[in-house]
Amino acid sequence: MFVRIVKMSFEPSKIDAFLSFFETKKKLIRGFEGCxxxxxxxxxxxxxxxxxxxxxxxxxxxxxxRNSDLFKNVWATTKKSFNDKPEAWSVDKLVSLI
Known part of the structure; x- marks a missing residue:
């Protein structure tokens, strides 16, 4: 298992639209095979x-x-609201204390 971290910076006027859009897609993303x-x-x-x-x-x-229609739709819609280049990291989880 590994962790994917994505940093996104939005135009302030577009944050509410992003949050609403994310709300409609979060269960589909989480339900994607392997997530x-x-x-x-x-x-x-x-x-x-x-x-x-x-x-x-x-x-x-x-x-x-990342090659799915779901991602292509989510990313195409989301990136229209960015005000800076997104950053992403794939990292291995070494320790977790819960």
Whole structure:
């Protein structure tokens, strides 16, 4: 399992539209084969910056999602609201204390 972290910065006037759109797609993303976890975070200091954290069983699962019609629709809609280049990381979880 690995974690995908995506940082997105939005035009302030487009944040509500993004949040509404995410609400309609979050269960589809989380339900995609290989996705085990999905969360959306908002930066406390810069409220126009958001992060998604998703856990994937294998890199192939993430690639299948990234090549899917679902991702293409989500990304095409979401990126129209960006005010800065998004950043993404794929990381291995080494320790988790719950």
């Amino acid at each position: 085990e976890f999905l969360e959306l975070y908002r930066d406390k200091t810069h409220p126009n910056i958001f992060f998604t954290y998703s856990y994937w069983n294998a890199e192939a699962d993430l690639e299948n999602y």
